Amino acid sequence: MASRIEKSEGIVLRFYDYGDTSRIVVLMTRRFGKLKVMAKGAKGKRSPFAGRLELFQVLNFQFYHYPDRDLHTLKETEVIQMFPSFHEKLIAFAAANYLSELVQHAVHGEDSQGTLYRPLIDALGAVGGDGDWELAVRWFETKLLQELGAMPRLKNCAICSKELTEAPRLSPSHAGLVCSTCVPGDVRSLPISSNATGVIYFLSQVPIHKIETIKLTQLQRIELKKVLRNFLDFSLERRVKSSEFLDKLLATSENALTV
Ligand SMILES: [Zn+2]
Numbered sequence: 001m002a003s004r005i006e007k008s009e010g011i012v013l014r015f016y017d018y019g020d021t022s023r024i025v026v027l028m029t030r031r032f033g034k035l036k037v038m039a040k041g042a043k044g045k046r047s048p049f050a051g052r053l054e055l056f057q058v059l060n061f062q063f064y065h066y067p068d069r070d071l072h073t074l075k076e077t078e079v080i081q082m083f084p085s086f087h088e089k090l091i092a093f094a095a096a097n098y099l100s101e102l103v104q105h106a107v108h109g110e111d112s113q114g115t116l117y118r119p120l121i122d123a124l125g126a127v128g129g130d131g132d133w134e135l136a137v138r139w140f141e142t143k144l145l146q147e148l149g150a151m152p153r154l155k156n157c158a159i160c161s162k163e164l165t166e167a168p169r170l171s172p173s174h175a176g177l178v179c180s181t182c183v184p185g186d187v188r189s190l191p192i193s194s195n196a197t198g199v200i201y202f203l204s205q206v207p208i209h210k211i212e213t214i215k216l217t218q219l220q221r222i223e224l225k226k227v228l229r230n231f232l233d234f235s236l237e238r239r240v241k242s243s244e245f246l247d248k249l250l251a252t253s254e255n256a257l258t259v
Contacts, residue, residue: 003064005075008032011058011121013100017043025053025074027061028103028120033111037063037074052077056086056096056124070109081121083128091249095127095137098242105236106144119143122208134221134250135203135211141228142204150235152176154201168192170227172234190230196223218254 010029018024023042029035042049052059058081064073086093103120119140126136145151153176156163160182168177171189177197183189199214216224233239 003066003073005062006031006065007060007062008035009058009060009080010035010117011124012053012055013104015039015053015055023049023053024071026104027059028107028114028117030114030117033109033114033117034103034107035063035072035110036070037061037072039074042074049074049077052079054082056083056100058082058121083124085128091246091253092128092133094242094246094249095133096124098240098246099123099127099137099140101240101242102141102144102232102236105238105240106148116144116147119208126208126211131212132214134225135214135216136208138199138224138228139203139206139208139211141232142200145228145231145235146204148235150175150231151204152200152231154197157182168197170197170231172231188230188234190227192227193220193223195220196227199224200228 008029008031010027012025013028013034014026015023018038021041021043023039025037025039027035027037039049039053041047042053044050057079059077060080061077062075064075066072083096086096099120103116107116123136123140126139127133142151152170156177157168157179158171158174158176159178162179164177164179167180169183169186169189170176170192171178171183171186173186173188177192178186178189199216199220202214203211229243
């Protein structure tokens with residue numbers, strides 16, 4: 001099958017060696033969604049790809065696109081953005097790694113939309129910056145749920161449609177809030193406060209720079225993370241492994257602060 005030369009902007013999510021000299025690179029791209037390319041000879045010191053295919057680098061690149069394959073061939077790359085803080089702050093790197101894993105699980109194959117590309121770049125920029133990296137991660141989680149068509153319904157009970165008055169729970173299997181009458185037997189649901197409900201809705205509606213207006217206590221952060229993760233694990237049908245490393249780092253840094 002004949003290939004054609006295509007170009008796009010994309011970010012390196014992952015790479016691995018192929019044979020002694022080459023690398024396979026997984027990118028999230030603006031034009032093709034998730035894309036896998038072979039970088040021939042990339043491990044050689046004199047390769048034109050040397051230093052241009054590192055994790056989380058944003059690239060302009062050209063590649064030979066084979067319509068019937070899921071592995072294409074990289075032709076040229078140019079680095080257009082880097083996130084230096086990922087090399088300096090372990091927690092920023094761990095958060096970026098978590099976002100990358102989310103995308104790798106959620107996006108299956110190529111698509112011409114690439115709708116998650118811009119939110120991913122925005123979230124990585126925030127995670128690598130001086131702002132609230134944790135809220136940036138939560139913001140991206142809501143964008144991902146929207147993209148998956150799995151954003152929870154946050155008004156009225158998802159089962160009986162009645163108005164929610166007291167002790168609602170967030171149920172992944174019913175795709176939204178459920179009331180205390182309907183909930184028995186739903187083991188996957190979790191209790192949720194009106195604050196967390198409001199924050200999830202807000203995050204899903206706003207561009208990333210607005211997250212700085214949200215102020216949360218430590219307990220509110222923990223609740224928000226828990227209910228969103230519960231929802232994501234269900235939607236992705238798996239646990240996102242890098243979340244555990246991120247949690248450990250976060251716990252260590254909080255302990256260090258309280259000593
Ligand atoms: Zn109900």
